[in-house]
Amino acid sequence: MAGVICKFCASEILAPSLSDITFSNKRYSVFFCNRCKIGMTDPEPNNSQLSKLYEVGKYREKKGRRFVPFIEYFIIAFRHFRRRRIELFKKNGSILDIGCGRGLFLHIMKQHGWDVSAVEFDKPTAANVSETFGINCISGHPDLWTFTAASFDVITLNHVLEHVPWPLEMLNKCNSLLKSGGLIVISVPDFSSIQASYGKENWFHLDIPYHLSHFTGDGLMRVIEQHGFEVVKVRRFDLEYSPFGWLQSLLNSAGVKKNLLYSYILDMEWSKRLIKDVSKFYVFIIIFLFIFFAPISLMLSLYESYVKKRGGVTEVFAIKKDTLSDIVGTDDNTKSI
Numbered sequence: 001m002a003g004v005i006c007k008f009c010a011s012e013i014l015a016p017s018l019s020d021i022t023f024s025n026k027r028y029s030v031f032f033c034n035r036c037k038i039g040m041t042d043p044e045p046n047n048s049q050l051s052k053l054y055e056v057g058k059y060r061e062k063k064g065r066r067f068v069p070f071i072e073y074f075i076i077a078f079r080h081f082r083r084r085r086i087e088l089f090k091k092n093g094s095i096l097d098i099g100c101g102r103g104l105f106l107h108i109m110k111q112h113g114w115d116v117s118a119v120e121f122d123k124p125t126a127a128n129v130s131e132t133f134g135i136n137c138i139s140g141h142p143d144l145w146t147f148t149a150a151s152f153d154v155i156t157l158n159h160v161l162e163h164v165p166w167p168l169e170m171l172n173k174c175n176s177l178l179k180s181g182g183l184i185v186i187s188v189p190d191f192s193s194i195q196a197s198y199g200k201e202n203w204f205h206l207d208i209p210y211h212l213s214h215f216t217g218d219g220l221m222r223v224i225e226q227h228g229f230e231v232v233k234v235r236r237f238d239l240e241y242s243p244f245g246w247l248q249s250l251l252n253s254a255g256v257k258k259n260l261l262y263s264y265i266l267d268m269e270w271s272k273r274l275i276k277d278v279s280k281f282y283v284f285i286i287i288f289l290f291i292f293f294a295p296i297s298l299m300l301s302l303y304e305s306y307v308k309k310r311g312g313v314t315e316v317f318a319i320k321k322d323t324l325s326d327i328v329g330t331d332d333n334t335k336s337i
């Protein structure tokens, strides 16, 4: 197998860390750069393949929703938690959410007095955000964004940087769009987590071919700091992502049909078709395994995050280096939680 060139440092990576990951009858590998501490999906889907992956009905349904109504209540609560985390740094101002999905988070921010703008890469979803919530939502490569330089107090990328083919251009653009003292919040699945090491190709958050880059916490912090930011806070546990990452990975490793539990909480035609094919006996087994693995997953994710500092997700809060002293509450917030 031929090596790949690291898109972060241009060095050649000769051997894959993971291989034979299949999706829609295509095979993928992950090449990990030991210098950057970031992995890359190979082959990387081209633009037209990416458009197909994210088209309406595959990744999101028409109105942008992804999950069944029961799960929606939790999603709304998690978006409020995210708002509160940001408001520990900035009480109000202008915010840009990149990869905003259906715009629920920004809708909540708007309701709390924030001046909101959005980028969403899927054009129909972006149009839906503008129409549903009255939010300025644009699409496309960072070079095409029409926002004014130095115009935002906060920029968020929630599980987005791992999806984009041009992460470095994205970080440069974020730096130019932030005001002096601006805050950037980036969260990604952590490829160095214990759940990733355990699950390998069965790790739920590996999500190939949707994830093109596979960040570790160290790799993410390093690349953020190389782009003119100073990391002021790191979170390694997220109730929305971490325990479920363990749970679905454990089920995958136990030999259950890959990501079947996830299919039950998705609200899309293809996931409903998948569930229809599952026998009642199989569902009984899943329920049994769920009851067994759910508390274990919660304990494991707390252990990996707080004891081993290798959580399934890393969320980094960072500000522009030259204006570090301007931001609210920087006295004692350089910490890991």
Ligand SMILES: [Zn+2]
Binding pocket: 006, 007, 008, 009, 010, 011, 033, 034, 035, 036, 037
């Ligand atoms: Zn590299």
